[in-house]
Amino acid sequence: MTCDELKRIPLISILNYLQIPCTRMNSREAWLRNPFNGGNERTASTKVDIHRNIWYSHSEGFGGNNIDFLMKFLDTDDLSIVLDWADERKNILSFHQQTVLDKVQNVQNENKQSYSILSIKPLGNKALIDYLTDVRKIDLEIAKAYCQEIYYRTAKGQNFFAICFKNDAGGYELRNSYDKRSLLTKGITTIDNGSKEIVLFEGFTDLLSFMTLKKDAGKSYLNTNFCILNTTANLEKSFPFLERHPRITSYLDTDAGGVKSYQTLRKQFEKTHTVKNGMEELQRRCSEIKDVNDYLIFSSSREQNQNIQSGRKLSNR
Template identity: 35%
Template sequence: MNFSSNKITLNQAKEIDLVIYLSNLGFEPSKIRNNDYWYLSPLRNEKEASFKINRRLNRWYDHGLGKGGNLIDFGILYFNCTISELLKNLSGNFSFQQPKIQYQEYTIVQEQKIKILTETALTSPSLLHYLEYRSIPIEIAQKYCVEIRYTLNEKNYFGIGFKNDLGGFEIRTPYFKTSSSPKGITTISNCNNEVIVFEGFMDFLSFRAMTKNLPESSQDFVILNSISFFERARPFMENYDSIRLYFDRDETGLNYTSRALSLSTKYCDKSQLYQNYKDLNDWAMSFGKAEKSHLDQKQKH
């Protein structure tokens, strides 16, 4: 399926993998049985998973609500919007706010079977437009990321790929995010005394954009690719004299920051820079939009 155009059709939206789409919204399955993926419902609070996606059919059903359907049916309920508003959202207008509901972390008992087909330079217009939306300079993204084409459930996709130390990829598109196996951390070592740590690679790219005038060799980095890899990364991080943390400002990120600070004086919390935002990239996006608005106003006068 080709999503190279900026506008997504109704039929294309229905074909988007629901499991990947829910992952993009922050929901992961609590259990997987063959083609059935079970979740704590994204549409309401519950303690036992009763929201099911049948991945073969690409359909969902919420047993508590007695409702189900395709991605369009889900999106209308989740965002409380019209079909046209949802299609705009899927086409790159990411203005919807997620409901403020707290969800626990889930254990995935089966990995998605993604097969990487090719790795090339980032050139697809839809991916470049997405990076622009995220306030990531193209030249920065092209230095650290590739464009990958991959198969999932016998369907072909493409996306932005960020490689980890084990050879797997974090994968992003304007529509969803996922990862290929093996999943792990990404380290960039230049033999400095200080290391800078991020949860995800979008924050890392934002930081590189902010510090693009500094020599790359002057900084060492760890990108966890999942906050749950914090413990796995500790042996590498704690070899440094100083560890600067740029974790998310959500409950999980703040909890891990507090834990790190309790472990050693080497750790330093740098998230105050974007204390009123979700993460570093969210802050950078807000700054970029304000700057663009200012330039637009100047051009009008």
């Protein structure tokens, strides 16, 4: 079996063969508990985009296509092992493929739209603002400049609201204290400030955290261009925008998915562009951080402790 042939097999059919159940599924996406730790989690964190046939595990911080999934599931970096595994099961996978396609078609017929957007408005909801400023430590003025709040209803009649961040494909990345998801089309977000330098992030909370850190330090945060992947599975989609910039600074997450994506980035651009890993500097200051928002929270906590210590010294005088 070739790589292209394997990529064309619906991932849902591979999951069906592996007896990995989906906790919920509609005509566009399916959710399952982390398949790389035996599904040992209370809330499903791995999403499959049925139309694009890609997946992303929020708990692992990693995603990709069928090959990426099987490499991780089979715990191998050897592509030939994955292709041999798929080739030995191609007849069985073909059977499961038809079964799953029938199931997806039924879901499409029964539930053509799993949600409806009720309204999108400027960010002002106290619960969402508290989440951004108190939990995430993000500057409110910056958050309001790049985010909105969205209200939507599921097909079952449940109403939800969240912070939303628009991508270039017309979709929205959603966050609140309890959930992390996308609505409409998944895509990258680009911000062009007319600079020859670009800073790359995995998620929009890291963008907002980066800007907050710059603002707190009295530095400009609009002197570069920005690209937000919204999932590492979108890395290749960012290449046309990234290649326009001679200098690329990456702030991708420090987990396995982020590290692999940074390696791919370097391989793509290191011969023609200046590529820098900005997370290395942040990790020298705090080795335990996973992303830029972690560092912002760490910095805020350290500053607060210093202020407390300073207050104690003054009170003892």
